[in-house]
Amino acid sequence: MTIADDLYPTMLRESYCPPIVVFYRGDVNLLKAAMVGVVGSRQPTQYSSDVLSKLLPGIIKAGIVTVSGLASGVDCEAHKQTILNGGKTIAVIGTGLGKTYPRANEEIQRYIGEHHLVLSEYPANVGPTKYHFPERNRIIAGLTLGTLVIEAKQHSGSLITANLALQNNREVFAVPGLITSELSTGTNELILAGAKLVRKSEHIIEEFFC
Numbered sequence: 001m002t003i004a005d006d007l008y009p010t011m012l013r014e015s016y017c018p019p020i021v022v023f024y025r026g027d028v029n030l031l032k033a034a035m036v037g038v039v040g041s042r043q044p045t046q047y048s049s050d051v052l053s054k055l056l057p058g059i060i061k062a063g064i065v066t067v068s069g070l071a072s073g074v075d076c077e078a079h080k081q082t083i084l085n086g087g088k089t090i091a092v093i094g095t096g097l098g099k100t101y102p103r104a105n106e107e108i109q110r111y112i113g114e115h116h117l118v119l120s121e122y123p124a125n126v127g128p129t130k131y132h133f134p135e136r137n138r139i140i141a142g143l144t145l146g147t148l149v150i151e152a153k154q155h156s157g158s159l160i161t162a163n164l165a166l167q168n169n170r171e172v173f174a175v176p177g178l179i180t181s182e183l184s185t186g187t188n189e190l191i192l193a194g195a196k197l198v199r200k201s202e203h204i205i206e207e208f209f210c
Contacts (some may be wrong), residue, residue, distance in 0.1 A: 007031075011037045015142025019121035021140075025097050025119035027197055030088055033065040034208050036173075037140045037165070039146035039158040040074025041183050044151045045097035048074050051150050051175050058201025060087030064208060067092060067144050070105055071110070073156075074150050079108060083116070092116045092139045094132035114173030137161040145208055148198065150170045152186030159186050162195070171196045171207050 001007045003020050009031045012018050036059060040048055056078075057065070066082045068075040070091040082089040091112045093101070097120050100106040114119050121139065122132065137157060141164035142145055147173065152158035162172045174195040177184025191197050198204060 001014060007059050008011055009143055009193060011035075011144070012139065013141045014037065015138070016164060017138060017140060019139065020099050021121065023124070024117060025113035026115070027088075028117065030065050030090055030117045033063065033088070035065045035067050035090065035144040036163065036204060036208075037144040038068045038074065038078040038150070039137075039140065039147060039152075039161045040150035041152055041156065042071055042073035042075075044073045044077070044159040045181070045183060047181075047183075048151045049081075049160060049176065052077055052193070055148075055196075055198070055201045055204070059204060060085050062201075062205045062209070064183065064205070065090060067140055069093065069128040069133070069140060070118075072102055072104070075108050076108065079100040079112060083111075083197055090118055090143070092119045092136050092143070094120075094122075094136040095128050096120055096126035097126040099127050108187070123169050128204075134160055138164050141165040141168055141170065144170065146173055148175070148204065148206065149187050149195070150175045151177065151181075153182055154185045154189065156186055158189070158201060162190055168199040173195060173204055173207075181200060
């Protein structure tokens, strides 16, 4: 799809630096739903999995689609738990649709493409490069009404996504964590800076349907 197509999501078109062309595989009608971005550490603790188990059922029941980057850690876990809970998910990847990064996610990327939706701004056979991932993050932030950050270090890609969401005048939701945990430094600082503290799914849902 191109930015001039009716199919192109309005939220993304109105966001910072929208891609001119987006390649997709799967159910493009998911782009019409309310969407929330879910991001976090690539090396999370069990806390991230527990948080997703607590928050996602309510989000899914409300009809909200999860959007993440299919990276290792929180991204992949968000996709998997959404699927296991009967929800719908969109993966925005940093390669072309014919490539997978990391390779361990090849099976779930194929599954999401068959039953949900995979998006990329790169031609099919383009592989991963370092700058692709911040570019991917702006699409996650642009597509969604808000971005949920679960575990994140002080300087991490997840905080880049959160900052992009703020630039787009979208919501940022942050899950608090132990002040002794390095992986909660980023989320706790987001809350100090004005992000919405999230303890239950209703804290997110009310921002979508109030």
